[in-house]
């Protein structure tokens with residue numbers, strides 16, 4: 001019963017009104033958004049390895065990697081970037097407060113990534129030489145958003 005009351009209070013916002021945000025309140029959110037970024041990095045890495053010749057070009061594998069990037073770009077981002085989950089408010093994240101100061105810019109950067117992923121998905125099965133332009137297109141969108149909205153590595 002007690003847990004139900006607490007859950008209800010949390011759901012209605014009664015419990016959290018005075019309490020500062022705790023990192024564990026955002027645990028699932030951080031795991032989800034950092035996990036999606038890892039999925040993106042892994043799939044971009046497959047395309048990169050094929051482009052450099054470290055991995056033999058395989059049209060089907062390239063297509064699967066690009067399709068995965070498109071799929072991630074279609075995940076609803078709103079619940080993953082909850083206000084208060086920036087690196088000034090909680091530990092365990094590199095998300096800059098700037099995201100919430102310029103949410104339109106952040107969303108535009110995510111959309112640019114989605115467009116680049118879709119463009120890549122339309123070409124990567126055409127041959128190894130299609131990978132370079134596709135990679136540069138996507139990579140530029142990762143970098144642009146990280147420069148504006150992610151804490152730089154120290």
Ligand code: HEC
Nearest residue numbers: 034037040041093094095106109110113141142145149150
């Ligand atoms: C719209 C903005 C945006 C785009 C586009 C974007 N990122 Fe990120 N990325 C972030 C932010 C913000 C973080 C920090 C998240 C956190 O620590 O909570 C991050 C974190 C990461 C991480 C670290 C994840 C971890 O385990 O902590 C990796 C890896 C990453 N991004 C790869 C990529 C790759 C690869 C691309 C392009 C295919 C990309 N990102 C595109 C904003 C973006």
